[in-house]
Amino acid sequence: MDNLELIKQISITSPGKIVLLVIDGLGGLPNPKTGKTELETASTPNLDKLAASSICGLIDPVSPGITPGSTPGHLALFGYDPVKYNIGRGVVAVLGIDFDLKPDDIAARGNFCTVDSSGLVTDRRARRIPTEKCTELCQLLNEIKIEGVKLSVRPVREHRFAVVFRGEGLSPEISDSDPQQTGVAPNTVKALKPAARRTADIANEFIAQAKATLAKHQPANMVILRGFSQRQKLPSMGDVYKLKPAAIAAYPMYRGLAKLVGMQLLKTGPAITDEFDALKQNYADYDFFFLHIKGTDSAGEDGDFNRKVSIIEEVDKALPALTGLKPDVIVVTGDHSTPALLKSHSWHAVPVLLYSKWCRADRVGGFSETACTMGGLGRFPGTQVMPLAMANALKLAKFGA
């Protein structure tokens, strides 16, 4: 029996409210000059105070050593086994833009990228072109015609877009064109099963036409695609946890993910304070809130240690708006680590604090990777965060007699 089935059997509705604050890519690595991680460098009096009355620990979102993509990292935090529910990035990207994805559609995540005159990728993100530029280029790509397929190219944000292939007999079993590194050419999309050959041809045709269309649009003169996938039905959080869950996330991908597990998407502005405002505005109407902070991960991926520190400090400043609502359970953690030193997601365990009246606080007096090592929750799988939050909100009945 998987985790969700067990929880579904014993979950009950109660008045308690849970807020899950996900600081994306929260975990870091120490700056060699100071020996302190981003979180340890940041001045975080509010998080430290909260940690002091919380039970703390470290989570492995997937399992030790595994570097999670954003989807598995979040699914784990929502309690879903991320290896069992392996959702394609294309589907997630598309769900985040309010596109009506049909069960047979093939969705892919795209990046506008830069290639040099030999066709080698020099920047996988085309200098993060503004969203307006992305929108304009997507309109151009939307005009591409391929026989037997209806194409939809939609902007996501900055260099990111989504493309949906709609037609008869398409298969998601094709490989990425995104080489995941610079200095090499994009990969040719390949069929992973014989039945997917036509779909691979269609994807390659789209990429070839996109290249021609974008030739004069430096730095966004090429596209790379990944995560070809079809929609998969997941159990809803409402059904499993008997919660009325809502999501506050400025980034489309995370809204898509939240929708996939049945959360209500709340309106929010892009700033951190906007998100905390949205929490306050909607606090009476839901009993579970997923509040997502994206900037920490972006700063980590850019290798910008100081910016990541600043964003953590910004979250800390906004925190009283959350704690002031007095949720029964507050969880603060990340979906994975994104150390600025590695400029990428990483496998490192992620600090977590869980506050509730019933949490049995440990002796951890501040919120950091090192402090959480001594926490009462120990080091544990990310999928166990929700059962712990539910228990602390008195929303889980006894298992067995």
Added chain:
Amino acid sequence: MDNLELIKQISITSPGKIVLLVIDGLGGLPNPKTGKTELETASTPNLDKLAASSICGLIDPVSPGITPGSTPGHLALFGYDPVKYNIGRGVVAVLGIDFDLKPDDIAARGNFCTVDSSGLVTDRRARRIPTEKCTELCQLLNEIKIEGVKLSVRPVREHRFAVVFRGEGLSPEISDSDPQQTGVAPNTVKALKPAARRTADIANEFIAQAKATLAKHQPANMVILRGFSQRQKLPSMGDVYKLKPAAIAAYPMYRGLAKLVGMQLLKTGPAITDEFDALKQNYADYDFFFLHIKGTDSAGEDGDFNRKVSIIEEVDKALPALTGLKPDVIVVTGDHSTPALLKSHSWHAVPVLLYSKWCRADRVGGFSETACTMGGLGRFPGTQVMPLAMANALKLAKFGA
């Protein structure tokens, strides 16, 4: 999806090198006079220094409370679920002596032992007779004839030997004759399934004839057999991890085990320094090294606390030969605990340190059972050691999007 399948999907080849130093039976129990374990008693400046720049923890090779045999302990360290891949000791012993085991052969591990005039076992290891004596006695046993079966009895080392039964319709589903204790008679081998009755009869016939043959060969006047088993195909480490793995082990059984998972066996002399020399000689040619130290386990099994301390100190002295090679990842641990106080393998968690540039070092300043309790890796399953080592060598791509 099991651990190995997940890892196989995301493993990549990179220049990084990993050294896994297994100090067999490393974990111990405190000497009642001093309150310190063998590892805590030993002077280990080099291990302590390494621990200070490592992330540390404690592993349960199989799971909490389970005392692992050498095979499951090692398979776990190599990343193989030791319950799923339950290899018989007979097979491992035979693989270590370059015997060409066929798929239908039944292999068993044997000990020459001492029985008294009533047939009760007084020493399960016949005072650890020299390997030359073992070889001589195996030649005698090799002459035993049993109808319908071809017998091969081969020396391993000291009191240890292997026996292979080759013939039609044999089954490995028979119980051990080794009673695993003294003061009792060896067990009669029993069929665990009806189809194994003839094989059990054959094993008992072999034991009876061996007893007669050895009657005048005190202290090696009897044999005990265990681990009746057939060869099973395991995924290779090269295939799963995309590594070029090599093993340095003076003891045949561990070479057999390494061969079973596809490691290249390197030539080494019997001394600890020989093994570290072999590492240096072959360092350029492989990217994963399993270096096995046997003496600690033997000393623990003999209840010789001080000898175990000395051998740990000997390993510590040799350590700079390893660290001087500057491997990207160094893991030091054991396959299980063998506390001298218990004179046997035990279930106690085993200290582990993992050094890499990216390890996120914790505050553990020395290498011991007690210090590792505070480590950043927490307490975790032995099967997670390889994923962590791979991640730290930057040999695992991101999982999911």
